Amino acid sequence: MSTTKKDNSNLKSCPFTVTVRRNPPRRARATPSHGIAPFPNEEILSEQVSHIPSATSEDEILKNPSSSENENPINPTASENENLINPTTSEENENLKVFLRIRPSQPPNQAQRVRAKTAWPKKQTKNVTNNLKKKSSSSCISMNDSQSVTLLVPSDLQDAKRVKSETYGGFSHVFPSDSSQLEVYERMVKPMVDEFMKGKSGMLAALGPSGSGKTHTVFGTPRDPGMVPLVLRHIFKETEASRSYYVAIFEIYTERGKSEKLFDLLPDGSELSMQQSTIKGQKEVLISNAEQAESLIAQAVIKRATAMTNTNCQSSRSQCIINIRDVPKKGKGVVNSKSSNAVLTIIDLAGAEREKRTGNQGTRLVESNFINNTLMVFGLCLRSLLEHQKNPKKQLQKHFQNSMLTRYLRDYLEGKKRMTLLLTAKSGEDDYLDTSHLLRQASPYMQIKYNEVEPSINMVPKKRHHQASSIIDCAKQSPSLAHLKRMKLVGEHAVQNAEKSVEECDTSKKDTSTVSKFDDSSSVPLKSECNSHAESERSQIIMRNFARVLWNVLKESNSKLKAAESEILGLKEIIGYEKEKNLELETQLNAFRAACTCCGGGNGKTNIEDCSLVDLDHRHNLDQEEFNAESSSFEPRLDQSDAEHMPCSTCSELDYEKSDRKLSISLSKSGHHNALEVDAMDKMPCEIFHSESSLEPSNEEHMLGSTCRALEPEKSDGEVPGSLSNSGIHKAFEVNAVRTVPNETFNAESPYKPIIDQLAEEHMLGSTCMKLDSEISDREVSVSSSKPGHDNSLEVDAETFNAESPSKPIIDQLGEEHMLGSTCLKSDSEISDREVSVSSSKPVLDNSLEVDVGIDRLGEEQMLGSNCTKLDSEISDSLGLFIKACA
Numbered sequence: 001m002s003t004t005k006k007d008n009s010n011l012k013s014c015p016f017t018v019t020v021r022r023n024p025p026r027r028a029r030a031t032p033s034h035g036i037a038p039f040p041n042e043e044i045l046s047e048q049v050s051h052i053p054s055a056t057s058e059d060e061i062l063k064n065p066s067s068s069e070n071e072n073p074i075n076p077t078a079s080e081n082e083n084l085i086n087p088t089t090s091e092e093n094e095n096l097k098v099f100l101r102i103r104p105s106q107p108p109n110q111a112q113r114v115r116a117k118t119a120w121p122k123k124q125t126k127n128v129t130n131n132l133k134k135k136s137s138s139s140c141i142s143m144n145d146s147q148s149v150t151l152l153v154p155s156d157l158q159d160a161k162r163v164k165s166e167t168y169g170g171f172s173h174v175f176p177s178d179s180s181q182l183e184v185y186e187r188m189v190k191p192m193v194d195e196f197m198k199g200k201s202g203m204l205a206a207l208g209p210s211g212s213g214k215t216h217t218v219f220g221t222p223r224d225p226g227m228v229p230l231v232l233r234h235i236f237k238e239t240e241a242s243r244s245y246y247v248a249i250f251e252i253y254t255e256r257g258k259s260e261k262l263f264d265l266l267p268d269g270s271e272l273s274m275q276q277s278t279i280k281g282q283k284e285v286l287i288s289n290a291e292q293a294e295s296l297i298a299q300a301v302i303k304r305a306t307a308m309t310n311t312n313c314q315s316s317r318s319q320c321i322i323n324i325r326d327v328p329k330k331g332k333g334v335v336n337s338k339s340s341n342a343v344l345t346i347i348d349l350a351g352a353e354r355e356k357r358t359g360n361q362g363t364r365l366v367e368s369n370f371i372n373n374t375l376m377v378f379g380l381c382l383r384s385l386l387e388h389q390k391n392p393k394k395q396l397q398k399h400f401q402n403s404m405l406t407r408y409l410r411d412y413l414e415g416k417k418r419m420t421l422l423l424t425a426k427s428g429e430d431d432y433l434d435t436s437h438l439l440r441q442a443s444p445y446m447q448i449k450y451n452e453v454e455p456s457i458n459m460v461p462k463k464r465h466h467q468a469s470s471i472i473d474c475a476k477q478s479p480s481l482a483h484l485k486r487m488k489l490v491g492e493h494a495v496q497n498a499e500k501s502v503e504e505c506d507t508s509k510k511d512t513s514t515v516s517k518f519d520d521s522s523s524v525p526l527k528s529e530c531n532s533h534a535e536s537e538r539s540q541i542i543m544r545n546f547a548r549v550l551w552n553v554l555k556e557s558n559s560k561l562k563a564a565e566s567e568i569l570g571l572k573e574i575i576g577y578e579k580e581k582n583l584e585l586e587t588q589l590n591a592f593r594a595a596c597t598c599c600g601g602g603n604g605k606t607n608i609e610d611c612s613l614v615d616l617d618h619r620h621n622l623d624q625e626e627f628n629a630e631s632s633s634f635e636p637r638l639d640q641s642d643a644e645h646m647p648c649s650t651c652s653e654l655d656y657e658k659s660d661r662k663l664s665i666s667l668s669k670s671g672h673h674n675a676l677e678v679d680a681m682d683k684m685p686c687e688i689f690h691s692e693s694s695l696e697p698s699n700e701e702h703m704l705g706s707t708c709r710a711l712e713p714e715k716s717d718g719e720v721p722g723s724l725s726n727s728g729i730h731k732a733f734e735v736n737a738v739r740t741v742p743n744e745t746f747n748a749e750s751p752y753k754p755i756i757d758q759l760a761e762e763h764m765l766g767s768t769c770m771k772l773d774s775e776i777s778d779r780e781v782s783v784s785s786s787k788p789g790h791d792n793s794l795e796v797d798a799e800t801f802n803a804e805s806p807s808k809p810i811i812d813q814l815g816e817e818h819m820l821g822s823t824c825l826k827s828d829s830e831i832s833d834r835e836v837s838v839s840s841s842k843p844v845l846d847n848s849l850e851v852d853v854g855i856d857r858l859g860e861e862q863m864l865g866s867n868c869t870k871l872d873s874e875i876s877d878s879l880g881l882f883i884k885a886c887a
């Protein structure tokens with residue numbers, strides 16, 4: 001009652017309320033002039049309430065429904081005051097009925113509790129908490145009369161957005177927050193049920209934001225049953241012995257937002273499928289009493305997908321559809337005039353959700369998107385229907401195709417069948433946006449007219465009579481012609497009815513798809529004719545569509561085939577090219593082998609003259625596998641890809657101008673360690689080679705490239721042996737340049753080992769691995785690369801005459817690539833005689849090339865390709881050529 005008082009006060013203030021009409025189509029309709037009480041004052045309301053059966057009088061209502069509607073004192077639509085309270089006139093029946101139910105605001109502590117239980121605490125911002133405090137203190141919606149409401153803008157929004165209050169009218173009825181389930185049933189659902197009992201199909205859909213009371217209205221609670229249980233109670237009270245009902249209940253749900261799915265909510269129900277507007281495999285349960293039906297519904301509700309959100313602790317995550325179908329029982333030749341296949345559909349739509357409000361995340365958010373999307377499509381369908389009705393030039397859009405729900409409800413959404421909408425709204429201040437959105441969206445739907453709805457049951461026998469009489473003739477004609485002719489007999493809505501009858505046949509077929517107990521003696525011949533007719537048409541359509549789809553698929557696969565063919569051609573070309581390349585490489589390899597043989601193979605010392613014949617320009621093209629396969633003691637092992645440019649620059653530059661010398665370079669790679677060791681052993685009194693340098697992995701990159709070592713054995717004769725070994729994972733490549741000159745001036749040996757990390761090797765040798773200038777003294781320089789296990793090391797040892805300078809740059813695997821590639825060694829032996837030996841050995845798993853230059857797998861190709869060993873051999877041209885050949 002307190003709410004009523006509040007509503008009354010709101011009513012008084014109504015004339016002073018500024019009404020903002022944002023969009024003309026949304027404008028509230030003028031209040032009908034035919035004597036609607038402006039607002040149900042307290043007396044009227046109390047009178048109404050007294051009429052509305054309480055829990056005790058419920059049975060009473062259900063006891064007397066068989067009495068004529070006009071005699072039913074409980075049904076306000078039939079009472080004398082009907083027009084005063086419920087403005088549904090025969091005219092208005094043409095329109096889509098939109099009811100509005102306002103949910104009572106929750107007590108603050110209850111609201112708090114709901115949120116405390118929420119699964120998404122993170123999204124509870126300060127604003128929400130503040131709003132919570134304000135909540136229930138004031139209402140955002142006030143009833144003007146039983147058909148209109150005013151939406152009051154909360155003060156904070158008023159200030160911020162200068163939004164004004166809005167009035168929405170024209171509702172079939174507005175249920176205040178204190179209205180009971182029975183009242184709602186009586187006013188809204190009972191007329192539908194009555195029509196259903198007469199054989200008219202009908203549909204009721206509950207629409208509204210999350211937590212606004214849709215599920216409560218549709219299903220209710222055991223103590224306060226909702227529309228579905230009340231409908232079932234009603235129909236079973238009224239049921240004649242010859243009638244039975246089938247109940248089907250299913251939901252449309254999205255699983256992780258992937259696709260929409262249908263689930264049968266009946267016991268033993270499973271996933272269903274949908275073809276066009278028909279649900280396949282849907283079960284129906286024959287119910288014989290209200291208790292059985294209610295327990296069935298209760299079980300289904302338990303099975304339904306629900307989850308906790310910030311707005312509702314048990315929020316529906318799916319669109320739930322309940323079908324109650326009226327099927328006449330087998331009678332002994334008695335035809336029930338009321339027999340029909342009318343279906344009463346009640347839909348509890350999932351609530352529209354605003355992310356801010358619900359605080360949904362993850363799966364909930366995906367579901368939320370699905371729900372909102374479906375509702376949007378639902379709204380679009382109705383809007384399109386409205387626009388089409390207003391302006392027939394505007395085509396009826398096929399929005400219904402965009403969701404399962406709308407596909408299923410196509411007839412309703414295209415205005416072919418009557419539907420009723422129940423809008424549920426929350427009245428809290430913080431619910432303003434939700435409520436405003438709902439009313440703005442849905443209130444125009446009440447302008448939708450039903451001019452082309454299916455004929456009532458009274459027409460059916462008539463129509464069927466005509467049909468029956470013409471069927472015999474029609475059977476002889478072509479099915480479609482017969483069909484059209486048959487439809488012409490129906491009357492002024494001939495064409496419409498022609499379509500409808502086919503649809504009806506379809507629908508009846510749909511409806512009876514899974515029911516085995518169907519029997520109607522009166523309509524069996526007609527039905528079977530109709531069914532076969534529809535069946536053939538449908539199968540034609542299906543076949544046509546199937547052929548079209550098949551054609552498209554074939555076209556697609558044909559184009560794919562063509563693309564694949566052209567790709568194959570391209571690949572063939574590449575293969576041909578690769579083969580050519582391979583052949584070329586093989587010839588080079590053979591030439592190389594010949595050259596190696598001339599060197600005596602293995603560790604034998606190089607015959608410079610012979611080796612000079614070997615052309616090393618293409619060594620980087622040599623395939624490593626081929627190398628490995630037949631590498632004897634004299635085979636440089638080249639890396640597949642990394643070594644490509646290594647020899648391109650200056651692997652080693654040796655100037656043997658005056659002195660004898662020995663140069664050895666070795667690269668080893670073992671375990672996870674890569675090292676490039678450069679040992680320069682010179683026989684010079686090597687002040688130069690007294691340093692030992694170990695390079696950290698990260699910094700190694702250019703170290704050898706820049707200042708590895710410069711050796712210039714210019715005066716002495718030299719011997720340069722090089723070796724590369726590669727054993728399975730173990731590879732070693734050694735380059736030794738040994739120059740022996742009787743002049744034993746230098747006793748210093750300078751083995752210096754810059755140790756370079758795998759990653760850094762790439763450029764190390766690429767720049768200036770070593771520059772050895774042994775201008776005066778004889779010396780011995782050895783460069784070796786070995787790679788045992790996963791360990792790579794490149795060692796360059798340079799030994800001068802007597803002095804041994806321990807300088808070993810150890811370079812890691814990846815760094816080898818350019819280290820040797822640029823200036824690994826540059827040896828110029830201009831003046832002195834020298835001996836260069838190149839050897840590569842590979843005993844099964846072990847390859848070693850003991851030449852002057854030894855390069856690891858990764859680095860070999862480029863190293864030797866460019867300037868691995870650029871021997872300025874004015875004295876011996878063949879030396880340089882031979883070292884190239886090694887690559």
Ligand SMILES: Nc1ncnc2c1ncn2[C@@H]1O[C@H](COP(=O)(O)OP(=O)(O)OP(=O)(O)O)[C@@H](O)[C@H]1O
Nearest residue numbers: 103104210211212213214215216312315316350351
């Ligand atoms: N008229 C009402 N009287 C009493 N309680 C109500 C009423 N309407 C709703 N409620 C209560 O409000 C809560 C939310 O209602 P309900 O679950 O029906 O909302 P909903 O619109 O179905 O939400 P969703 O779309 O998230 O499923 C429930 O606890 C319900 O009992």
